[in-house]
Amino acid sequence: MRVCVLYFGVLKDLVGHGRAEMNLAEGASVAELLEVHRGLAKGRESLWESIAVAVNQEYARAGDVLKDGDEVALLPPVSGGIEGLERYAG
């Protein structure tokens, strides 16, 4: 089956573009799609644990099963503000 994968923010820079078509095995899950991408961010594996995934513009879980024609967006953490920085500083 074929899905469209969208990349945003730092992920877009890491893969070099914002969109790709991918063929996946029937019944592949969100987790399996993430697994395919894992090697793309060497040295920053923790990135994959923090992202959200949206399937057809709805937040999805790792176990959700994809289907042909799905639009799958990989979303790095969204822009926080200065308060976030202060809270986590040090």
Added chain:
Amino acid sequence: MRVEITDAVIPAAEIVAGIKAGPDGAVCVFDGIVRDNSRGRKTLHLDYEAYREMALEQMRALSAEAVAKFGVRDVTLVHRLGRLGVGETSVLVVVASAHRGAAFDACRWLIDTLKKTVPIWKKEQFVDGAIWADGEPFPEEQRASGLASQRVSGLQEEVDGSGEESGRASHDAHISESRYGAPGTWAFDAGKCNCWAVSSFQVRDKGAKSMCI
């Protein structure tokens, strides 16, 4: 309710004036503007990008939830995308309510929740480089993995210039034309070219293709 994502200047004063109605006793405004510095570096401008359709839907849902949750009369939520200079409004939250307590609470909840869950990102452009601003991890219910519990470090990506952030990507790695193996897999090669940006690739049954730029 007025909920918008725009590429134009946000007319903050006009929006605030326009929301007021007879039953209101309070209008609470959060005007998020571009700061001239970040972590000791001078900011030239910010570039905002979004998963636009989804962001708009999320903002609509947040506005409706704020009205239901806090009992406020009306909400306006506007976010701007594209390149913004210092002092410009990137996000405007306006809440009108009979009483100030609910207006303050709803306004604070709206901006805090928007910053955590609405898919909008900003790249900070400095004189000596650019980074994607670190975000807070998604709340548990939105995260795909559910494994992370802490802020992720090393998300900062030096795009150009010679900043000193840690976690800089290895530039000797790139996706290459690769194995003709299982669908949805591709190999990662190191050191074959000096670039690491990939202009395009597609993963098909026959494997992955890429092109360095």
